Amino acid sequence: MExxxxxxxxxxxxxxxSSLDDTIATVSSELIVEVGRKLKDDYRTLCDxxxxxxxxxxxxxxxxxxxxxxxxxNHQLVIKSDxxxxxxxxxxxxGVWVGADxxxxxxxxxxxxxxxxHPDLTPLILYEGFEGYPGRKSxxxxxxxxx
Amino acid sequence: xxxEPQTGTPGTVDMMMNMGPQHPATHGVFRMVLSIDGERVIxxxxxxxxxxxxxxxxxxxxxxxxxxxxxxxxxxIANFNNELVICKATxxxxxxxxxxxxxxxxVILCELNRLASHMLFYGTFGLDAGAMTPIMYGFRERERIQxxxxxxxxxxxxxxxxxxxxxxxxxxxxxxxxITQLLNELQKGAExxxxxxxxxxxxxxxxxxxxxxxxxxxxxxxxxGPNLRATGVNYDVRKSxxxxxxxxxxxxxxxxxxxxxxxxHYVRMREMYESIKxxxxxxxxxxxxxxxxPVRRIARPPxxxxxxxxxxxxxxxxxYLVSTGGDKPYRLKMRPPSFCNLMALRHMLRDAYIADAxxxxxxxxxxxGEVDR
Numbered sequence: 313m314e315x316x317x318x319x320x321x322x323x324x325x326x327x328x329x330s331s332l333d334d335t336i337a338t339v340s341s342e343l344i345v346e347v348g349r350k351l352k353d354d355y356r357t358l359c360d361x362x363x364x365x366x367x368x369x370x371x372x373x374x375x376x377x378x379x380x381x382x383x384x385x386n387h388q389l390v391i392k393s394d395x396x397x398x399x400x401x402x403x404x405x406x407g408v409w410v411g412a413d414x415x416x417x418x419x420x421x422x423x424x425x426x427x428x429x430h431p432d433l434t435p436l437i438l439y440e441g442f443e444g445y446p447g448r449k450s451x452x453x454x455x456x457x458x459x
Numbered sequence: 460x461x462x463e464p465q466t467g468t469p470g471t472v473d474m475m476m477n478m479g480p481q482h483p484a485t486h487g488v489f490r491m492v493l494s495i496d497g498e499r500v501i502x503x504x505x506x507x508x509x510x511x512x513x514x515x516x517x518x519x520x521x522x523x524x525x526x527x528x529x530x531x532x533x534x535x536i537a538n539f540n541n542e543l544v545i546c547k548a549t550x551x552x553x554x555x556x557x558x559x560x561x562x563x564x565x566v567i568l569c570e571l572n573r574l575a576s577h578m579l580f581y582g583t584f585g586l587d588a589g590a591m592t593p594i595m596y597g598f599r600e601r602e603r604i605q606x607x608x609x610x611x612x613x614x615x616x617x618x619x620x621x622x623x624x625x626x627x628x629x630x631x632x633x634x635x636x637x638i639t640q641l642l643n644e645l646q647k648g649a650e651x652x653x654x655x656x657x658x659x660x661x662x663x664x665x666x667x668x669x670x671x672x673x674x675x676x677x678x679x680x681x682x683x684g685p686n687l688r689a690t691g692v693n694y695d696v697r698k699s700x701x702x703x704x705x706x707x708x709x710x711x712x713x714x715x716x717x718x719x720x721x722x723x724h725y726v727r728m729r730e731m732y733e734s735i736k737x738x739x740x741x742x743x744x745x746x747x748x749x750x751x752x753p754v755r756r757i758a759r760p761p762x763x764x765x766x767x768x769x770x771x772x773x774x775x776x777x778x779y780l781v782s783t784g785g786d787k788p789y790r791l792k793m794r795p796p797s798f799c800n801l802m803a804l805r806h807m808l809r810d811a812y813i814a815d816a817x818x819x820x821x822x823x824x825x826x827x828g829e830v831d832r
Binding site for chain 2: 331332334360361362363364366367368369377379383386388390409410411413414422435436437438439446447451453
C-alpha cells in the first residue's frame with residue numbers, strides 16, 4: 313500500500329507514514345485538490361468514496377484529514393494537510409467528492425477554516441451570528457453562556 | 460394547460476414553503492425550505508443543527524470510559540451499535556483482544572438493535588405513506604426487543620453496557636429461553652409486517668421510482684448502509700472490513716437495483732431476516748468464557764491515531780480518534796451515516812412532488828441526534 317501511494321503521488325512529493333493499519337500521505341495544502349483528483353481517477357487507487365473529513369486543532373497549526381475509500385478496490389487511504397493557525401485557508405475538495413460539502417461547512421463553523429472555492433459557507437450546525445469557533449482548543453467548554 | 464414547469468417564465472414566481480423544524484414527518488428537528496412551483500419541488504435548502512450538543516468537544520474532556528454514554532445519545536435508535544464503535548476504536552488503539560464470548564454477545568445485541576431500528580423504520584415509513592397499521596406492528600416487535608435489552612443491561616435505551624475490553628455483565632440466566640422465543644416471534648412479526656406493506660399496491664404506487672439516486676451519485680455523496688445498497692452497490696462494513704466475529708458467520712447482503720424509495724424499504728426488510736440468521740448462528744457458536752479482557756479501570760491508550768468503523772443500521776459509522784497518550788482523547792471526530800445520507804436529500808428532492816418529499820426523507824431513515832451531534 314505504501315509503495316503504491318509513493319508511486320501514485322510521486323509528482324506531489326508527499327510525506328508517507330502509517331498509523332496502525334492506515335497508510336498516511338501528508339501533502340501541501342495547495343495541492344490537495346490535484347492529489348484528490350489523482351487518487352480518485354488513478355486505476356490503482358480509485359478512491360471514489362470520501363469517508364470522513366476531519367479538522368484537528370494542534371494549537372500551533374490545523375490539520376485537515378481526509379479518509380478515502382475505494383468501493384471497488386476495498387482499501388482505505390488517509391491524506392493529511394497542515395495549514396497555519398492564523399488565517400487558515402485550504403482549497404475545497406467539493407469538485408472531487410461532492411459529499412465534502414457539509415464536512416467543510418462544519419469545519420468552517422467549528423474551527424473557522426476557510427475552504428476556498430466552496431459555494432456556500434453559511435453556518436450549518438451553529439446558528440447565524442454565533443461568535444467564536446467552538447471546536448478550537450482555545451474555546452472554553454464550561455464558561456459558555458448562551459443567553 | 461401544460462405539464463412543463465413554468466420556472467423563469469414571466470408572471471410566475473417560485474413559492475417558498477417552510478417545513479419543520481417541528482413537523483412530525485421530519486423525524487426529529489430538521490427544517491427544510493422548499494421552493495416549489497405548483498406541485499413540484501425546484502430546490503430545497505436544509506437547515507440542521509437544532510440538536511447540536513457539541514458531543515465531539517465534550518468527548519475531548521471525558522475519560523474514554525465516560526465517552527461510551529455520550530455515544531448512546533448520538534443515534535438514539537441504535538445505541539449498542541454506537542457503543543461498539545467507540546469501544547472498538549479505543550481497543551484498536553490499545554491493541555486489546557476482546558474475549559470471544561464478549562464479541563459474540565456484542566454481535567447478538569447489535570443485530571437485535573438493528574432489528575429494532577428497522578422495525579421503527581418500517582412503522583414510521585408506513586405512517587409517511589399514510590398507513591396507520593405498520594407502526595403498531597413495528598412497535599410491538601420493537602417493544603419485545605427492548606424488554607430483552609432491559610433484562611440484559613437494565614435499560615431499554617441508553618444502555619451504557621459495552622466496556623473497553625468487553626461488556627459489563629454476562630447474560631442473565633433465562634436469556635437462552637427468552638431469545639429463542641423472541642427470535643421465533645420476530646421471524647413471524649417480520650414476515651407479517653412484510654406481507655402487510657411491501658407488495659401493497661398503494662404502497663408500491665407511492666414508492667416505486669420515487670426519489671431515485673444513481674449508484675455513482677450515491678457514492679459521490681458518501682451514502683452508506685441500506686440507502687447505498689438500494690442502488691446496487693455492495694458495500695457493507697461487516698463484509699468489507701469484518702469486525703468482531705462477523706467473519707465466522709454466514710450471511711447475505713441484500714441489494715436493490717433502482718435506488719428508489721421502495722428499494723430502500725425492501726433492503727431493510729430483507730436485512731431483518733439476515734439479522735435473525737446472524738443471531739441464530741451466534742447462539743450456536745457462543746461458548747462459556749470471560750467477558751472482559753484484563754484492563755485497568757482507566758484506559759490510557761498510547762499516543763497515535765485510529766479510524767474505526769462499523770455497520771450501523773443507518774450505515775457506516777466511523778470514529779477518528781487522536782490520542783496524545785492521556786486518559787482523554789485529544790480529538791474525536793465522528794462520521795455519522797445520517798449526516799451524509801441527509802446531504803444527498805437536496806439532490807434527490809429536485810423535481811420531485813411535494814407529497815413525495817415526505818416519503819423520500821422518510822426512506823432515508825435519518826436520526827437527527829447523530830446528524831447534529
